[in-house]
Amino acid sequence: MAEAARTPAIAEAQETLVLVAGAGLLPELVARSLDRAGRPFKVLALRGFTERGLRGRAGATVDLLDIAGALAILREWGPACVVPAGAVGRPSPAAILNAAAALRNREALRRITGGGDDRLLRAALELLEENGHRVAGVHEVAPDLLASPGQMGTLAPDEAARATIATGRALLAALSPYDVGQAAVVASDRVLAVEGPEGTDRMLARARALGRKPFGYGRPHPATVLVKMSKEGQDMRVDLPAIGARTVKAAAAAGCIGIAVEAGRTLIIDRAATAEAADRAGLFLVGLSSGGEGA
Missing domain, CATH: 3.40.140.80 (LpxI C-terminal catalytic domain)
Structure with a gap:
């Protein structure tokens, strides 16, 4: 997949970003970079993946498979862009706590679980874009990393x-x-x-x-x-x-x-x-x- 076209001046915009925090140190590093730059942002934590340090800053926490819930939160927050950071993989037991949400999102789940981790991430980005959200990479919002x-x-x-x-x-x-x-x-x-x-x-x-x-x-x-x-x-x-x-x-x-x-x-x-x-x-x-x- 070719790299998505960039929105001009995203690094200078002051609208709130949403950091979707997966596992590992990277989400915390991105958060620190945004803090240094004075960029307003909210953290959307992924249950079973986001590390403890960022869970305390999270504005909301969702299950990896609760697609409808995540989209509802993003609609409410209205971010300038969504920045995914950190690792995700096949859903862990801790990540699959909301069976009702999984049943509500059968079609979307087929798209994001029918392949490897890379396929999952690409499908998740496509879903966000289809719902009107601009998805930015870490390299765009935290170039100092x-x-x-x-x-x-x-x-x-x-x-x-x-x-x-x-x-x-x-x-x-x-x-x-x-x-x-x-x-x-x-x-x-x-x-x-x-x-x-x-x-x-x-x-x-x-x-x-x-x-x-x-x-x-x-x-x-x-x-x-x-x-x-x-x-x-x-x-x-x-x-x-x-x-x-x-x-x-x-x-x-x-x-x-x-x-x-x-x-x-x-x-x-x-x-x-x-x-x-x-x-x-x-x-x-x-x-x-x-x-x-x-x-």
Whole structure:
């Protein structure tokens, strides 16, 4: 799905936003960013997903499957836009508390439960738009959470690492039309692993196994780098590339000497903690602009 057209000046608008908070740290980070920017917003919590820190700020809480209830709340609040943030998955027992709501929304439920988590998110966005709501991505309302161009830690890539990064960028650009994945582990001109549906962490686990001798012994390939870029036509509201301290740990275990991500289009989950983790692990962390590293 192509990225939705942006409404002009959304970052400057002062109308209230609605943050639909899923699981994980991201919704809290978005809330802090909006607070810093002085943007008025309300939190719509998803029962069984929203973390405790944001549940206390929630203006309302709904079950994941209570589509009619969520739409009624949004009609009452009349937000300028709706911002989904955080993970959701197959409904957990805690999320399926309102059986009556599920029965009221059979047709909508068929649309959003007939596939994987990505299908669920896309269908939910379509339902919101069909009901007249503008859906914005985290990258539009909290751009300070995105990777910046250039060096983000204390270490910088050397010449060999820069050559690896160039290989990784070319590889991901070539694969982009095929919707394969957002990341790859590359060593010089050798591709060790390409991300598939399993996600970045599991890809890094594969790279660790492939890049070393049996039983995990031996040295990793030199100049091994994790490269992560968005795909062509990617809907950034649904599938924004992201890394965090956990990614750094997994990359270090896979033998990487650094991480290169697309600046302005990659979410850094807690930038300070991620950069600190990279420094501790001895990895560089850089943001790549369209013209190359730091360009």
